[in-house]
Amino acid sequence: MKHPTTIQITALKSLILAMADDEWMMGDRGATWLALTPDLEEDLAMSSISQDEIGHAALLYTLLEELGEPGADTMVYERGPENWHHAVIAQHPTHSWAEWVVRRYCYEVFDDIRRKALARIPYPPLIASLKKMDAEESYHLLHFRSLMSMLARGGPLSRSYVDTAILADWPLLADLFEWGGRDEAWVLWDAGQLAPSAMRSAFDLVVQRDLIAWELEWPGPVRVADRAARHHDNSKTLPELLQHMREVRHIALAGNW
Amino acid sequence: MSPHEILDTLKTVTDPEIPTLNIVDLGMVVSASGDPDIVIVLRPTYLGCPALDWIAQAVRKALEPLECQVSFDRTQIWSSTDMTEPGRARLSQFGIAPPPDDANMVPCPLCGSNNTHQSSPFGSTLCRSSYYCQDCRQPFETWKRI
Numbered sequence: 001m002k003h004p005t006t007i008q009i010t011a012l013k014s015l016i017l018a019m020a021d022d023e024w025m026m027g028d029r030g031a032t033w034l035a036l037t038p039d040l041e042e043d044l045a046m047s048s049i050s051q052d053e054i055g056h057a058a059l060l061y062t063l064l065e066e067l068g069e070p071g072a073d074t075m076v077y078e079r080g081p082e083n084w085h086h087a088v089i090a091q092h093p094t095h096s097w098a099e100w101v102v103r104r105y106c107y108e109v110f111d112d113i114r115r116k117a118l119a120r121i122p123y124p125p126l127i128a129s130l131k132k133m134d135a136e137e138s139y140h141l142l143h144f145r146s147l148m149s150m151l152a153r154g155g156p157l158s159r160s161y162v163d164t165a166i167l168a169d170w171p172l173l174a175d176l177f178e179w180g181g182r183d184e185a186w187v188l189w190d191a192g193q194l195a196p197s198a199m200r201s202a203f204d205l206v207v208q209r210d211l212i213a214w215e216l217e218w219p220g221p222v223r224v225a226d227r228a229a230r231h232h233d234n235s236k237t238l239p240e241l242l243q244h245m246r247e248v249r250h251i252a253l254a255g256n257w
Numbered sequence: 258m259s260p261h262e263i264l265d266t267l268k269t270v271t272d273p274e275i276p277t278l279n280i281v282d283l284g285m286v287v288s289a290s291g292d293p294d295i296v297i298v299l300r301p302t303y304l305g306c307p308a309l310d311w312i313a314q315a316v317r318k319a320l321e322p323l324e325c326q327v328s329f330d331r332t333q334i335w336s337s338t339d340m341t342e343p344g345r346a347r348l349s350q351f352g353i354a355p356p357p358d359d360a361n362m363v364p365c366p367l368c369g370s371n372n373t374h375q376s377s378p379f380g381s382t383l384c385r386s387s388y389y390c391q392d393c394r395q396p397f398e399t400w401k402r403i
Contacts, residue, residue, distance in 0.1 A: 027305075041387065045379035052383065055305020059331050128332035135336070135403040136303060139378055 004123070011185030012123060013067055014085070015194070018179045018230055019114065020060035021086035024076060026107060027053030028245055029090065038097060045143060052136045059129050066125065077249050081238040085230045087176040089169065091241055098151055098161035102169055105144040106207065110176050112141055113202045117193035145210070152214035162216060170219045175229030177203070177222070196225070258291035258323065267297070270315045273308050274382065277351045280312060282344025287333050295325035300333035303383040337402045353385065354399040363399050365390035375399075 004012070030050035037043050061072035069075070089107070094100045115137070119130050151162045177196040186194040193199065204221045211218045232238045249257065267286055268279045280286060280299070287298040297316060301309050313327045337356035340348070345355035354366045365373050370392035377387040378401070385398040 041377040041379070044381060044387065045377060048379045048383050051305035051307070052303065053305070055301075055303060059304050062331065125332055128334070132304060132332065132334050135334070136305075136383075138403075139401075143378065 007182060008185060008188060009067060011182055012121065012126070013064060013069065015118065015121075015179050016060050016063055016067075016126065017069075018085045018087075019118070020057050020064065020075075021084050022090050022107075022111075022176075023053045023060065024057035025086045025090035026104070027051070027057060029094070030104075033100065049140055049143070052140070056133050056136075059132070063125055063129060077246050077253075081235060081242060082231075082233045084232055084238065084242075087173075087178075087230060088232075089172045089176060091238060092172055093237075095168075096161060096165065098158070099165040099168060101144060101147045101151060102162060102165040104140075105148045106169065106173060106203075107176070108137070108141040108144050109206050109210075110173075110199070110203055111137065113193075113199055113206070117191060117199065120191035120193060121189045148210070149214055152216050159216075166211075166216065166219060171223065173222045174225035178225045178229035200224075258295060260289050260291060263289040263291050263295060263297070263320075266319050267316065270312065270319050273311050273315075275348065275351050275353065277347040278344055280316075282341045282347065284335060284339030284341065284344070285312070287330055295320060295323060297325055297327045298333075299327065299329050300335045301329055301331060302335050304331060306383055337400060340400075348400060352397065354388065354397060356400040356402045358402070360386070360399075360402060363388055365393060365395070366397055367395050368393040373397075 027050045030046050030053065033046045034043055034050075037046055057076075058072050061069075061075050064075070065071050070078075089103060092103075094103065115130050115134060119127055121127075148162070151158045153159075177199045179194070179196075183195070186192060193202070200222055208218045228234075264281055264286070267289065268281045270280050272278045272280070272283060283302065285299050285302065287300050289295075289297045299312070299316070309329060313329065316327045317325060340356065348355045349366045352366050354363050357363045360375060360378075362371065363373055363375070364371050365388075368390060370390055372391040373388050374391070375386055376389050376396070379385075380387045380398045380401075384401055386401050387396065388399050389396050
């Protein structure tokens, strides 16, 4: 992409922003589990994984800055709720450890598919960033797979927690696959894998196979998102979440953190 | 200042948590030039590493009173194989096993025994995994392979 067109730059920005916001939210939500996970090893794992996600978000915000957007600090600490474009699942409150494990497992499977699809876009800074992330992310998917398998095989009680969590999260997965860009962009890039329908099928295939292997019930294909996907203009919970997330930083906005 | 002299100075800057391991042996230095301005490009081991700003600051300090420009190129891929042999030896000396070829075959950095197992792929920092030695009965950490 030597001389990207305006359509391509706009599309590229919405793709990167959606991913940056997902990674930020997942990292931030993951950090709230610290000292609350079932054991010490898991606390260490969640601290590393959350730090990774926040590092990835920071890199993606830097890519956006190179494309003319404000810097990472402004994006995270000053942006209004209407301009965040994470998937709703990334900010949804978690009611149990099993729900968090199911959510993260689904997210990691999706994120893996998304990174591979995004790597088709001929924008060298993005390709290099994805490659760097791949090395770190490989540990995440492995980890949540092993937690899923443990919970699924941990006896009737833990299994019932997973079953409940899967049913609770399934309807919330839909807008992960949407990104708000225009369809012609991925045709221009020969990146058909980015089409929401293609990402959904790839996701359904992997998750169905895994759940069957763990003898869990697969609730069927993920539903198609509605037009409000990844838009939070009317969210009642996001303003409060952002305020909570920014609380410490806002003690000294001008300070050097 | 010649690139060689700059690198020598950079060898005095160490990982903030591993005082035996310098950033050159760690493989973090991408380029260093001093003609006429000193420009140093580093790469992060892990993108989310909270020590990056601290390291950039330490580099500036090490080169004082000369001025230098330090930046991180986050798209330069660092791999655990970029660590030098002396770096691996110093890591081991400090009590952390260097990045292994096979995560299931890590000799204990404390007693040398091969009778060890991984207790978690994650550790006290982003770059480490947790292990246990069955012979000296000590937990230890291994630098993750990425």
